[in-house]
Amino acid sequence: MKNENNWLKCRDMAELVTPYLEGALPVRTRLAAWYHLRLCQACRRYVGQVRATIRFLGTGPRPRAPENENEINTLLEGSQRDP
Ligand SMILES: [Zn+2]
Numbered sequence: 001m002k003n004e005n006n007w008l009k010c011r012d013m014a015e016l017v018t019p020y021l022e023g024a025l026p027v028r029t030r031l032a033a034w035y036h037l038r039l040c041q042a043c044r045r046y047v048g049q050v051r052a053t054i055r056f057l058g059t060g061p062r063p064r065a066p067e068n069e070n071e072i073n074t075l076l077e078g079s080q081r082d083p
Contacts, residue, residue, distance in 0.1 A: 008036040013043045017050045 008016070013036050019025050020033045037044050 008032050010036075010040060010043055013037075013040070014046065017043075017047050018054075021047070021051055021054060 013033060016025060016029065016033050020030060023030075025033065037047060
């Protein structure tokens with residue numbers, strides 16, 4: 001029985017952590033990742049670290065992108081006013 005293709009390796013898991021946490025993986029891959037995490041403490045720990053990092057980066061106010069030309073001009077004028 002050759003089932004190995006369905007199994008993720010730790011190396012694969014490292015690449016999938018971010019999309020896994022973002023819920024961006026296809027269902028099959030997500031299940032495989034989930035299953036790997038059940039069996040692999042090292043990857044569980046790694047996922048925990050990445051999750052903490054994402055949470056850390058996710059906090060705090062993000063700089064908002066200007067929505068239109070007027071806003072961009074205002075920003076530019078503001079920066080020019082500063083010597
Ligand atoms: Zn692993």
